[in-house]
Structure formats: C-alpha cells, structure tokens
Amino acid sequence: MASQEILREEPSRGSFVNDPKVRSLFFQAVVVVLLVAGVWWIAQNVIANLTRLHIASGFGFLKGRAGFDISESAIAYSSDSTYGRAIVVGLINTIIVAVVGIITATIIGFIIGIGRLSQNWLIRKICTVYVEVFRNIPPLLVIFFWYSGVLAVLPPPRDSINLPFSSFLNQRGFYFPRAVWGDGSWLIFVALLVGIAMAWFVARKAHQRQMATGQQFPVFWTSAALIVGLPLLAYALSGFPLSFDYPKQSTFNLTGGFQVSPEFLSLYLALSCYTAAFIAEIVRAGIRGVSKGQTEAAAALGLRSGSILRLVVVPQAMRIVIPPLTSQYLNLTKNSSLAIAIGYPDLTATAGTVLNQTGQAVEGVLIMMAVYLILSLVTSAVMNVVNARMALVER
Amino acid sequence: MQEHDTSWVRTEMALAQPAPASVRGMGAWVRTNLIGSVGDAILTIIGIALVVMILPQVINWAFINAQWTGPDRSVCATVAQGGIQADGWSGACWAFVNAKFGQFMFGTYPIEERWRPILVAVLFVALLVPMLIPRVPRKGLNAILLFLVLPIVSFVLLVGGMFGLPHVETSRWGGLLVTLSLSFVGIAVSLPLGVVLALGRRSKMPIVKMLCIIFIETVRGIPLITVLFFVSVMLPLFLPAGVTFDKYLRALIGVSLFAAAYMAEVIRGGLQAIPKGQYEGADSLGLGYWQKMGLIVLPQALKLVIPGIVNTFIGMFKDTSLVIIISMFDLLGIVKQNFSDANWATPQTARSGLIFAAFVFWLFCFGMSRYSMYTERRLDTGHKR
Numbered sequence: 001m002a003s004q005e006i007l008r009e010e011p012s013r014g015s016f017v018n019d020p021k022v023r024s025l026f027f028q029a030v031v032v033v034l035l036v037a038g039v040w041w042i043a044q045n046v047i048a049n050l051t052r053l054h055i056a057s058g059f060g061f062l063k064g065r066a067g068f069d070i071s072e073s074a075i076a077y078s079s080d081s082t083y084g085r086a087i088v089v090g091l092i093n094t095i096i097v098a099v100v101g102i103i104t105a106t107i108i109g110f111i112i113g114i115g116r117l118s119q120n121w122l123i124r125k126i127c128t129v130y131v132e133v134f135r136n137i138p139p140l141l142v143i144f145f146w147y148s149g150v151l152a153v154l155p156p157p158r159d160s161i162n163l164p165f166s167s168f169l170n171q172r173g174f175y176f177p178r179a180v181w182g183d184g185s186w187l188i189f190v191a192l193l194v195g196i197a198m199a200w201f202v203a204r205k206a207h208q209r210q211m212a213t214g215q216q217f218p219v220f221w222t223s224a225a226l227i228v229g230l231p232l233l234a235y236a237l238s239g240f241p242l243s244f245d246y247p248k249q250s251t252f253n254l255t256g257g258f259q260v261s262p263e264f265l266s267l268y269l270a271l272s273c274y275t276a277a278f279i280a281e282i283v284r285a286g287i288r289g290v291s292k293g294q295t296e297a298a299a300a301l302g303l304r305s306g307s308i309l310r311l312v313v314v315p316q317a318m319r320i321v322i323p324p325l326t327s328q329y330l331n332l333t334k335n336s337s338l339a340i341a342i343g344y345p346d347l348t349a350t351a352g353t354v355l356n357q358t359g360q361a362v363e364g365v366l367i368m369m370a371v372y373l374i375l376s377l378v379t380s381a382v383m384n385v386v387n388a389r390m391a392l393v394e395r
Numbered sequence: 396m397q398e399h400d401t402s403w404v405r406t407e408m409a410l411a412q413p414a415p416a417s418v419r420g421m422g423a424w425v426r427t428n429l430i431g432s433v434g435d436a437i438l439t440i441i442g443i444a445l446v447v448m449i450l451p452q453v454i455n456w457a458f459i460n461a462q463w464t465g466p467d468r469s470v471c472a473t474v475a476q477g478g479i480q481a482d483g484w485s486g487a488c489w490a491f492v493n494a495k496f497g498q499f500m501f502g503t504y505p506i507e508e509r510w511r512p513i514l515v516a517v518l519f520v521a522l523l524v525p526m527l528i529p530r531v532p533r534k535g536l537n538a539i540l541l542f543l544v545l546p547i548v549s550f551v552l553l554v555g556g557m558f559g560l561p562h563v564e565t566s567r568w569g570g571l572l573v574t575l576s577l578s579f580v581g582i583a584v585s586l587p588l589g590v591v592l593a594l595g596r597r598s599k600m601p602i603v604k605m606l607c608i609i610f611i612e613t614v615r616g617i618p619l620i621t622v623l624f625f626v627s628v629m630l631p632l633f634l635p636a637g638v639t640f641d642k643y644l645r646a647l648i649g650v651s652l653f654a655a656a657y658m659a660e661v662i663r664g665g666l667q668a669i670p671k672g673q674y675e676g677a678d679s680l681g682l683g684y685w686q687k688m689g690l691i692v693l694p695q696a697l698k699l700v701i702p703g704i705v706n707t708f709i710g711m712f713k714d715t716s717l718v719i720i721i722s723m724f725d726l727l728g729i730v731k732q733n734f735s736d737a738n739w740a741t742p743q744t745a746r747s748g749l750i751f752a753a754f755v756f757w758l759f760c761f762g763m764s765r766y767s768m769y770t771e772r773r774l775d776t777g778h779k780r
Binding site: 024027028031032035042045046048049050052118119120121122123126132133135136137138139140141144145148149150152153330334335337338340341348352355361362364365368369372373376377 | 615628
C-alpha cells in the first residue's frame with residue numbers, strides 16, 4: 001500500500017531551478033525582454049534619425065510623381081507616373097524575366113541532365129564540362145560576361161548580323177518581326193482556347209476508356225491537330241488578319257519590329273545558363289534515383305525503351321526532382337534582382353531608384369522584401385500543387 | 396568389357412585467354428561509347444561538330460592570338476581601333492590582366508603595404524593545408540590557430556593602426572583580398588550561427604522556435620541584394636545618430652546573416668536524419684541539452700550534411716561578388732571597374748578580364764566541391780546505403 005502511495009506522487013525535481021518547464025519559461029521570458037528592448041531601441045533610433053533628416057514615414061510617397069524614366073515597360077509609364085506605378089513596372093519586368101528564364105533553364109537543364117547519363121562518352125563529357133563550368137562561377141559574372149563580353153562588342157546597327165526569319169542582332173539588342181493582329185484575330189485566340197479545352201477533354205476521355213477497356217487512343221496526335229489545326233482554321237476563316245511588322249535597316253538604326261534590349265537579353269541568357277547547370281544535376285540525381293529494378297521490370301513486361309522512360313522512369317524521377325527544382329526556380333527569381341548591376345529595370349532597380357529619390361529607406365526595403373517574399377510563396381505554392389499531384393499515392 | 400580408364404584430370408589450370416578482340420581495345424571502346432546505335436552515332440557526330448566548331452576558336456582566342464604583355468591598349472586593338480593588330484584580329488588581352496594584376500588582388504591597398512595581405516595569405520595557406528590533410532596531427536591546435544588566432548592576427552595586419560603599422564582604410568581594400576576575407580569571415584560566422592538557428596528551430600520553446608522560423612524563412616525568401624540594401628541603407632537608421640558603421644563591416648553582416656539562414660536549413664536536415672534513439676540514449680545517460688547536442692547529435696548530424704554545408708560555402712563565396720551593388724570592389728567589382736580605364740578600353744578587354752575573374756572563382760569553387768567529395772568518402776562510416 002505504502003509503495004503505491006509513493007509512486008503516485010510527483011517525482012521530486014529537487015530545486016525548481018532544475019525544472020525544465022521553469023527553465024524554458026525563464027529563457028523565453030529573457031528572449032522576449034531582449035527582443036522588445038532591441039526593437040524599442042531601434043524604433044527610437046529610427047524615429048530620431050527620420051526626424052533629424054526630415055523624412056515623413058508612411059506609404060504616402062507612392063502617390064508622388066516619379067520623375068524618372070524607365071527604359072523598358074510592359075505597361076504605360078512615363079516620368080509623370082507615380083512612384084507606385086514605377087515599382088509595379090519593375091515588378092512586371094521581374095516576373096517577365098523570371099518566367100521566361102525558368103522555362104528556358106528547365107529545357108536546357110533537362111537536356112544537359114539527361115545528356116550526363118547518356119551512353120555516349122562524348123555527349124557525357126560535354127555536358128559535364130557545361131555543368132562544372134557554370135556551377136562554379138558567380139551568376140553576376142555570367143551576366144557581365146553576356147553584357148560586356150558578348151553583346152556590347154556586337155556590330156553597330158548599320159552592320160547588324162542577319163538571322164533567319166528577318167531578325168537582326170546588334171549592339172542595341174535583338175530585333176525580330178512583330179506580329180500585327182488585324183480585325184477578327186480574336187477568333188484565332190478563341191479557337192486556340194477551344195482547341196486546348198477539347199484536347200484536355202479528349203485526353204481525359206481516352207484515359208478513362210483505357211482504364212476501363214484497355215483500348216488506347218492516339219491522344220498526342222489528336223491534341224496536336226486540335227491545338228494547331230483549330231487556330232489555323234480560324235485564321236483562314238477570318239480572312240488572314242495576321243501580318244508582320246519587319247525590322248528594317250535605316251541609316252543609323254533599325255526601325256520597326258520588336259526590340260529585345262541587350263540588358264534583358266544578357267540577364268535572361270545568364271540566368272538560364274546558370275540555373276540550367278543546377279537543374280541538370282537535379283535531373284541527373286532524379287533519374288539515377290529510380291532503381292534499376294523498375295527499368296528491368298518494365299522491360300520484362302515487354303515495354304519498349306521509349307515507353308519505359310515515359311511511363312515508368314520519368315514519373316518516378318519527377319517525384320525526386322520537383323522539390324529541389326522548386327528551390328532552383330525560387331533561386332532564379334531571386335537572382336533576377338542582379339538586373340540592377342546592368343541596368344535592367346527590375347523591381348530592385350526601380351524600387352532602389354525610388355528609395356534613393358525619396359529617402360524612404362524603410363518603406364522601400366520593406367516593399368522589396370514583401371514583394372519577393374510573396375513571389376517566393378506563390379512559386380512554392382504552385383510547385384507544391386504540382387508536387388502533390390506527382391507524389392506517391394500510398395494506401 | 397574393358398573398363399573405361401581413360402579418365403583424365405587436368406593437373407594445372409588452363410591459362411587465362413585474353414578477352415575476344417570485339418570487347419577490348421580502342422575499337423570496342425569506340426563501339427560501345429560512341430557509336431553504339433544509330434542515335435548514338437548521330438549524337439557523336441553532333442558532339443564532334445560542336446567541339447570542332449568551338450574548341451579551335453577558343454584556343455585560338457585564349458592562347459594563340461592572345462597578347463600576354465604590353466604597355467597599353469594598342470597591343471589589344473586592331474589598326475582601325477587605334478592599335479597595332481591587323482584588321483579582323485581577335486584574341487585575349489591578357490596584357491590587361493597582367494598590368495592590373497596587383498589591383499585585381501589587393502584593390503587600392505597601398506603598394507608599400509602589400510606585404511601585409513601577402514603575409515596573411517601565406518599564414519592562411521600554412522594553416523589551412525595541414526587542416527585539410529587528415530593525416531597531419533594536432534587538429535585541435537590547428538583549428539584554434541586557424542579560426543581564433545588567425546582572424547585576430549589578420550585583423551591587426553590588414554587594418555593596421557597599431558604596433559607601428561600604418562592604418563589602411565577598408566575602403567582601399569579590394570580585389571581578391573575582399574572576396575577571400577569576406578567569405579572566410581562569413582564562413583566562420585555563418586556555421587556556428589546556422590547551428591544555433593537550426594537548434595532554435597527544433598527547440599521545444601515556442602517563442603524561440605517562432606523567432607528562428609521567421610528569421611530563416613524571411614531571409615531565404617528574399618534576394619541577397621535586398622539584404623545588402625537592408626544593411627547598407629537601414630542599419631545606419633537603426634543606430635543612434637553619429638554612430639557609423641564601416642561599409643565593409645556592413646557587407647560582412649549582410650553576407651553572414653544571409654548564409655546563416657541557408658546553413659540553418661542544411662543543418663536542420665542533418666538533425667532530422669539522426670534517429671530518435673540517439674537523442675533518447677543521450678537523455679538516459681543523464682546528459683544536459685548542450686552536452687547531448689555537442690557530444691552526441693551534432694557530430695553525427697554535421698557529418699551527414701557536409702556536402703550541403705560546402706555547397707552553402709560555395710554559394711556564399713560566389714555571392715560575395717554582389718557587394719559590387721553597394722559599391723565595394725571585390726574581385727569581380729575591380730575587374731569591372733577597370734573596363735572604364737581609357738588606357739585599356741578595347742573590345743577584348745571586358746571578355747579577357749571577366750574570363751580571368753571567372754577562372755579564379757572557378758578554381759576556388761571547384762576546389763571546395765572536390766574536397767567535400769573527398770571528405771564525404773573519407774567520413775562515410777557506413778550509415779548511408
């Protein structure tokens with residue numbers, strides 16, 4: 001009886017100083033006090049400094065007239081626009097270069113990564129050299145190399161290099177024909193959307209039928225015919241409304257066409273080349289992560305090598321690839337802030353100019369941080385959805 | 396009937412025959428590695444075409460047509476550009492690198508004081524090499540000298556202003572000196588800070604945990620440039636009026652904080668990989684928190700994530716080049732600054748300078764990654780399958 005009584009008692013901890021709960025509370029209290037004191041001290045200093053410099057805090061400055069020009073803008077912008085609009089222009093430029101860069105880097109990265117696993121010795125070595133070179137030099141250096149080392153020493157506009165499809169390359173960038181959409185061209189876009197929707201529907205039905213009956217349906221060719229054919233049909237029906245505005249040589253410059261600035265071009269090429277090296281390594285690790293037994297089992301089932309790759313290896317490799325691929329996409333987006341070094345007006349550059357002009361350092365840096373955090377979160381969210389669809393469905 | 400007594404047992408082994416000619420020698424290697432199938436053959440042809448197209452041009456440019464020495468831009472410019480080379484000449488301008496080599500290494504560090512960074516570099520190499528070779532004894536003493544004594548000695552030598560050494564402003568530092576010193580201090584600071592942050596993130600104290608998560612995720616979500624902006628624009632606002640921070644120190648703080656957040660995530664991965672039994676075993680031996688972590692968990696966890704740690708180091712080494720944004724001149728910055736030198740402005744200057752800088756960066760990063768692969772193999776005690 002007595003022993004049971006003793007067991008039911010709380011075990012003695014000696015002094016309460018040794019109680020983990022008390023200790024944890026004490027440490028956290030210390031941390032909170034230090035943090036609050038630190039923040040209060042910083043806030044005091046910031047307020048004192050701002051009053052000394054006569055800077056009004058708050059985000060009201062965003063409505064002020066910007067007064068500086070931005071060389072590239074996807075939306076209407078002039079020096080009479082507001083600071084807020086300047087920052088939005090920068091944000092759009094960041095998104096453009098990030099999206100285009102991500103697509104290109106993924107394509108190059110997959111090619112190089114698969115090349116590193118090739119049976120072919122020469123291809124393997126070429127891909128290894130690519131990866132080892134680009135992984136080990138700073139991205140900023142790659143950007144400078146494209147900008148000052150390659151694009152800046154191209155010939156001046158009157159000796160432009162002619163490329164296929166009446167496009168031109170010179171010091172001032174890359175020129176290619178601009179599509180001019182005439183009346184009734186909306187029909188083409190509608191047809192394209194309809195084509196994509198129908199292709200998706202066909203793919204779904206074909207998949208259901210194959211699951212139910214085992215009969216296959218040539219999904220790829222049907223989809224290709226729908227997505228390409230319908231817009232072409234619409235193009236013909238609406239009376240060929242599409243024409244091209246070709247860049248033309250004039251005495252000092254090229255006129256017409258669509259111009260891609262050297263700043264954008266070098267940032268885009270550098271980010272794609274640099275990130276592709278990392279993506280290649282991820283792809284290689286992913287494919288090697290699929291056990292050999294899977295390939296062999298698929299071969300034993302009588303699948304051809306193409307089908308083995310498409311149906312067995314790639315879906316399993318994607319599971320390994322997607323999480324690190326996400327962080328590479330985030331890295332590329334963040335690295336696009338290096339644009340400031342060559343004068344491409346991305347978010348960091350425009351926000352930096354605004355910050356310098358208005359002296360609103362705190363707000364400027366906060367906006368930059370917030371926007372990049374949101375971009376990161378959105379990219380992560382999208383990739384998490386993709387990852388969830390790819391993930392192993394277990395019982 | 397006669398018994399079969401012709402049975403015969405061979406008393407000596409048959410000599411090994413060479414492999415058939417079809418699976419050995421150059422021919423077989425070419426067959427399996429270059430022209431295994433039609434597709435392979437096509438790829439090989441494309442590959443050879445690529446190499447033939449690029450390699451001779453590169454060799455021509457970098458070695459054969461290159462100009463190694465010269466007083467000014469004339470050696471690297473064609474006649475039309477005001478130089479001495481024939482029209483259509485294209486070659487590397489190593490003369491530019493040669494002429495500016497001192498600047499690329501030390502920035503505008505006073506020439507008569509340059510023995511100081513050189514001495515620091517010699518000391519660094521003398522301490523680093525035995526540290527990296529596993530067989531050399533006295534690692535403890537070596538580590539103390541490298542990570543505690545050397546930074547102090549280097550600080551005294553590089554900054555000066557005491558022991559009769561003239562003071563050298565950090566604004567006069569530049570080139571490889573800045574790149575290496577920034578990354579060395581960054582590495583030395585970010586690793587312990589990363590360990591603390593990782594432990595904090597796995598702590599059972601909710602407030603500590605939350606603060607660590609907020610710090611890590613915020614820093615990882617924003618580009619380094621924004622962090623550098625933050626330290627260069629906002630730190631002065633955070634301090635009482637009149638207190639100023641050295642620009643070099645600001646960059647150091649920014650780079651270290653940034654790397655620490657990434658380091659913390661790498662180390663957290665290692666901490667998570669340690670089986671729970673190890674933690675419980677340490678608890679049952681009566682070890683306190685820091686003893687448990689320091690003696691049992693961290694040695695195993697850090698060993699697991701050496702590749703990740705070195706990758707973070709390499710990333711940080713490359714990232715030091717961004718200090719150019721807050722107008723400091725590291726190796727890349729000083730190379731870029733020298734493009735505008737009218738004495739050397741030719742179409743080849745930028746390329747040559749950048750390729751030189753790329754080569755230096757590449758040497759360091761490639762060296763680090765190879766050493767980490769070596770360490771990984773050496774420390775592999777069979778936990779990984």
